[in-house]
Amino acid sequence: MTTEKTGSLKEIHFVTGKGGVGKSTAALLLALKFANSGKKTLLAEIGDRSFFSHFLTKPIHYQPLEVSSNLEIAHWSAEECLKSYALSLLKVEALYRLFFENPVTRSLIQVAPSLAELAVTGQITSSPRNHGPHGQHEILVIDAYASGHFLNLICAPEAMGETIQLGPMGQQSREIHKVFQSSGICRLHIVSTPEELPISEALELYADIKKTFDWPTEFILNRYLNTNLDFNKIKESSLMQKAIRDKLMAQSQSLKTLNQSGLSTRTIPLISSLKSMSDLKQLQFGELK
Amino acid sequence: MKKPTRVFIQMGPGGVGKTTVSAAYGLHWAMQGKKVLVMTIDPARRLAQALGIANNNGTVKVPIGNIKGELYATLLDHSAIFDSFILKMSNSQNQLAEKLFKNKLYQSLKNKLQGSQDFTALVELYNQASSGDYDIVILDTPPAQHAWQFLESPEKLSNLFREKVMRWFQWMGDPKGSVGLWNKIMITGTQKVMQALQILTGQEFMNQISDFFKAIQSFQVQLRDKIENAQKLLKSAQTEFTLVTTQDELKIRETIEYAKEIDSKGYHLKRIILNRAWPENNLDDISYLSTVDQAEIKKVFTLLSESQKINKALMNNWPKDVQILKIYDTLKSSHDLQRLQEMAQDIQESVK
Numbered sequence: 001m002t003t004e005k006t007g008s009l010k011e012i013h014f015v016t017g018k019g020g021v022g023k024s025t026a027a028l029l030l031a032l033k034f035a036n037s038g039k040k041t042l043l044a045e046i047g048d049r050s051f052f053s054h055f056l057t058k059p060i061h062y063q064p065l066e067v068s069s070n071l072e073i074a075h076w077s078a079e080e081c082l083k084s085y086a087l088s089l090l091k092v093e094a095l096y097r098l099f100f101e102n103p104v105t106r107s108l109i110q111v112a113p114s115l116a117e118l119a120v121t122g123q124i125t126s127s128p129r130n131h132g133p134h135g136q137h138e139i140l141v142i143d144a145y146a147s148g149h150f151l152n153l154i155c156a157p158e159a160m161g162e163t164i165q166l167g168p169m170g171q172q173s174r175e176i177h178k179v180f181q182s183s184g185i186c187r188l189h190i191v192s193t194p195e196e197l198p199i200s201e202a203l204e205l206y207a208d209i210k211k212t213f214d215w216p217t218e219f220i221l222n223r224y225l226n227t228n229l230d231f232n233k234i235k236e237s238s239l240m241q242k243a244i245r246d247k248l249m250a251q252s253q254s255l256k257t258l259n260q261s262g263l264s265t266r267t268i269p270l271i272s273s274l275k276s277m278s279d280l281k282q283l284q285f286g287e288l289k
Numbered sequence: 290m291k292k293p294t295r296v297f298i299q300m301g302p303g304g305v306g307k308t309t310v311s312a313a314y315g316l317h318w319a320m321q322g323k324k325v326l327v328m329t330i331d332p333a334r335r336l337a338q339a340l341g342i343a344n345n346n347g348t349v350k351v352p353i354g355n356i357k358g359e360l361y362a363t364l365l366d367h368s369a370i371f372d373s374f375i376l377k378m379s380n381s382q383n384q385l386a387e388k389l390f391k392n393k394l395y396q397s398l399k400n401k402l403q404g405s406q407d408f409t410a411l412v413e414l415y416n417q418a419s420s421g422d423y424d425i426v427i428l429d430t431p432p433a434q435h436a437w438q439f440l441e442s443p444e445k446l447s448n449l450f451r452e453k454v455m456r457w458f459q460w461m462g463d464p465k466g467s468v469g470l471w472n473k474i475m476i477t478g479t480q481k482v483m484q485a486l487q488i489l490t491g492q493e494f495m496n497q498i499s500d501f502f503k504a505i506q507s508f509q510v511q512l513r514d515k516i517e518n519a520q521k522l523l524k525s526a527q528t529e530f531t532l533v534t535t536q537d538e539l540k541i542r543e544t545i546e547y548a549k550e551i552d553s554k555g556y557h558l559k560r561i562i563l564n565r566a567w568p569e570n571n572l573d574d575i576s577y578l579s580t581v582d583q584a585e586i587k588k589v590f591t592l593l594s595e596s597q598k599i600n601k602a603l604m605n606n607w608p609k610d611v612q613i614l615k616i617y618d619t620l621k622s623s624h625d626l627q628r629l630q631e632m633a634q635d636i637q638e639s640v641k
Binding site: 018019020021086089090095096098099146148163164165166167168169170197198200201204225227228229230233234235237238239240241242243244246247248270271272273 | 302303304305306331333334335482484485486488491492493494497535537539540567568570571572573574575577578582585586588589590591592593595596599617618619620
């Protein structure tokens with residue numbers, strides 16, 4: 001990993017939304033578009049397990065892996081972030097081994113995940129804070145946790161900074177929060193499918209985040225059915241027609257709700273099979289009229 | 290003698306409608322004449338309002354008329370459960386509980402941590418299941434990044450409350466601050482680890498940890514007992530696991546993994562509820578539509594059906610000996626309680 005004196009990072013894009021709406025797909029598509037426009041892009045997934053290892057059928061680890069031109073992908077699990085953070089403070093490899101291989105500290109970390117959240121947010125902001133190892137990317141896309149868990153993640157540094165006034169951990173927490181709040185580099189993308197529940201969760205999440213962070217935000221409507229067909233015209237003469245009518249009706253209502261929110265929305269069309277990078281490269285974001 | 294309460298643990302990937310399905314499944318049993326309690330953690334606002342638990346007012350009877358049995362719902366307020374649990378355990382030692390309530394680590398453990406949510410859910414489940422008040426208690430598991438975090442939480446917590454761990458922290462933040470004593474007690478390795486922890490977190494955090502462990506030490510045995518009882522309940526024959534999922538490739542794959550996980554940990558997986566199931570039949574007569582619209586609906590039908598093909602193939606890998614229940618994605622009502630009834634009706638149909 002290249003360590004520079006000043007961080008080259010210009011934008012951090014958080015991709016979140018209700019579980020199962022296709023956050024990872026949206027994050028990858030977003031990162032791909034940045035990379036195609038010539039920007040050095042890093043896509044980092046932060047969950048325990050790597051979605052992209054499965055999707056790209058190659059192992060993705062903590063160190064970024066180039067997957068296409070200008071695009072690298074990394075998997076920043078909480079544990080890896082914590083290790084990197086600890087090593088940067090402890091300096092001595094043997095000491096940090098001792099620490100992380102100790103069953104007590106392991107179980108402490110497992111039960112107290114705000115440590116993990118701090119390490120993950122610390123990793124995300126390492127370039128703007130000029131702290132710890134960071135690469136030369138201009139754009140960082142975070143394939144983040146689902147709504148509630150994501151809110152916990154981005155609010156953890158503030159809470160920890162207030163709780164722990166003294167010492168390096170409190171200091172770090174406050175620095176991370178400062179980057180989130182004031183540097184103007186964070187962007188938010190809330191993904192939803194065109195269905196009622198994910199949409200209302202997306203709007204609730206947006207309202208909650210807005211209380212603390214004033215981030216430029218867009219909605220991404222995934223699995224969007226590209227059709228002019230009016231659901232009102234479909235009769236419920238068979239279970240299948242009823243199902244299609246319901247899908248289109250839910251989509252039309254979702255669009256109305258999003259329209260009222262006044263936020264910009266892009267769509268990702270539903271395609272019959274999305275299994276590989278080449279399937280994904282066919283996809284284009286659509287704009288809503 | 291009264292039959293033991295049946296316990297249903299509802300698990301599944303995120304975003305499959307687990308909470309709504311749990312309520313509908315509860316209603317399904319209430320319609321059979323059972324007295325059912327649904328315990329839920331994080332319902333969408335509208336569902337909470339429909340069930341009557343939006344204001345966090347304890348256990349309420351869900352206002353659904355004309356059914357044979359009764360349906361109750363409760364919202365798990367894990368912060369309150371945690372406090373009342375500590376109070377109950379401290380008995381006469383109220384100052385101890387007070388001291389703990391003021392500890393910052395306790396507050397953050399209580400409010401923010403997944404582990405404590407899982408813990409309180411288990412404590413409350415155990416209380417309700419052993420009260421004998423209900424025929425069936427349904428637990429909608431906490432939203433977790435991965436459902437098995439819930440299954441691992443008792444183990445993680447009991448690891449933390451192992452006596453040895455406690456001893457570590459008791460010596461810290463000792464008002465006498467006796468370094469000599471510290472050195473005598475700690476073997477070199479442990480001391481190094483504590484030093485590392487202090488470098489990472491700072492003295493204030495260490496003091497908080499130390500206070501926390503000292504305060505919680507007196508509850509340690511009861512805590513461990515409680516966790517062990519809950520664990521026993523989860524593995525007993527009266528507890529049946531349900532996996533809730535949707536007809537979506539990733540969800541189905543996750544469900545297959547969960548099924549293995551549940552089985553390998555010695556729990557009993559009894560059923561899978563497929564929510565938003567896609568109908569099997571054809572488009573049928575669309576001649577009433579204009580030519581343009583006929584082409585459009587065919588296009589949509591093909592797209593949706595194609596995207597279901599891989600899912601159907603995957604579902605062949607589901608465990609063979611579990612019941613599969615289906616809820617179709619074609620529910621009419623926008624009124625939430627009526628919608629629950631329609632879902633319960635779908636479950637009924639698929640039992641037949």
